[in-house]
Amino acid sequence: MPTIHNLFEPVTGTWQFIVADPSTLSAVIIDPVLDYEPATQVITTTAADALLAYVKEKGYKIERILETHVHADHLTSSSYLQHRLSQTQGFKPPIGIGKRITQVQNLFGRRYQIGKEEYEQVFDNLFEDDESFAVGELTATALHLPGHTPDHLGYKIGGMYLSSVNPKIQTTNACVSDNVICGDSLFHADIGTARCDFPGGDAKNLFKSGRRLLDLDEHVKIWPGHDYPPPDREPVPFLTVGEHRRLNRHIKDSISEEQFVKMRTERDASLKEPRLLHQSLQVNVRGGRLPAPTESGQRMLHLPLKLNGLEW
Incomplete structure (x- = not known):
């Protein structure tokens, strides 16, 4: 079974993961955070550097950096980590994400006027549905879990990697896995599930993805x-499937698809947009790379104005 280290980033409520094979010390990093202060536009690497320090302390060799989806609530540090690890490890670990990322990149590339040259081929691995790959001697499988976003993946990790005639794509149904890094599909039981009102999001798909888990x-x-704990509890890194079936307020066993879709649709209509929505999307469709500098040397992000019907 893998060793899973969960590092909580409290500003955005994000769980970052290092998943390692204890027998080989090979590991992957999943959903790392790049620190960003919107009031000053300052980017720092405190969270990412903490991941690097932990990797060094444990003696891990990072084979891949994985994204579950293009996040809309925090910037990813995948590109920064790839650069730093290429210096310390002697090779550049590939950044992986689901194959439907191109839909998301094209949509937000047009919306934010990002040139295709800034986001095409920034991800090294575009996973097929149920594609498996090795983490040391462990098996990891990319699960397509749409609903929050159309490209959303989870990563099922555990068991021994099985050789195959086609090693790029293999299913491992016979291999029991005890862990799924599920991204923004399910949250802690007292929170429930993620929103579905982003472009390409769909409450019916999220219900099906949740029930798949x-x-x-x-x-x-x-x-x-993520976790967004109330004052009376600490962040909780995981719950079991059984606990979700009994306790998850949005998708426990007693809740039907019709009830879920009605609840999710009404709830999403009342939510504010994420605080770092525009900044996150513009960096994350680039795989964590920063915008190209302008002639004056500045790196710029676009922020849409809301006029509330005003025109002059």
């Missing part, structure tokens, strides 16, 4: 992408 064995651990 909850159809796994009861002991399987579900590791979410």
Whole structure:
């Protein structure tokens, strides 16, 4: 079974993960955060450097950096980590994400007037649905879990990697995995599920994705992408499938698809947009790379104005 280290980034409520094979010390980093202060536009690497320090302390060799989706609430540090690790490890770990990322990149590339040369081929691996790959001697499988976004993945990790005639794409149904890094599909039971009102989001798809996770064995651990704990509890890095089936306020066993879609649609209509929505999307469709500098040497992000019907 893998060793999973969960590092909580409290400003954005994000869980970052290092998942390692204890027998080989090979590891992957999943959903790392790049620090950004919107009041000053200052980018720092405190969270990312903490990941690097932890990797060094444990003696891990990072084989891949993985994204569950293009996040709309924090900037990714994948590109920064790739650059730093290429210096310390002697090779550049590829950045992986789901194959539908091109839909998301094209949409937001047009919306924010980002040239295709800034976001095409910034991800090294575009995973097929249910594609498996090795983490040391462990098996990881990319699960397509749409609903929050159309490109959304989870990563099922555990068991031994099985050789195949086609090693790029292989299913491992016979291999029991005890962990799923589920991104923004399920949250802690008292929070429920993620919103579905982003472009390409769909409440019916999220219900199906949630039930796909909850159809796994009861002991399987579900590791979410975020937690937003109330004052009376600490952040919780995982719950089991069984706990979600009994306790998840949005998608436990007693809730039907019709009830879920109605609840999710009404709830999403009342939510404010994420605080770092525009900044996050513009950096994340670039795979964590910063915008190209202007003639004056500045790197610029676009922020849309809301006029509330005013024209002059």
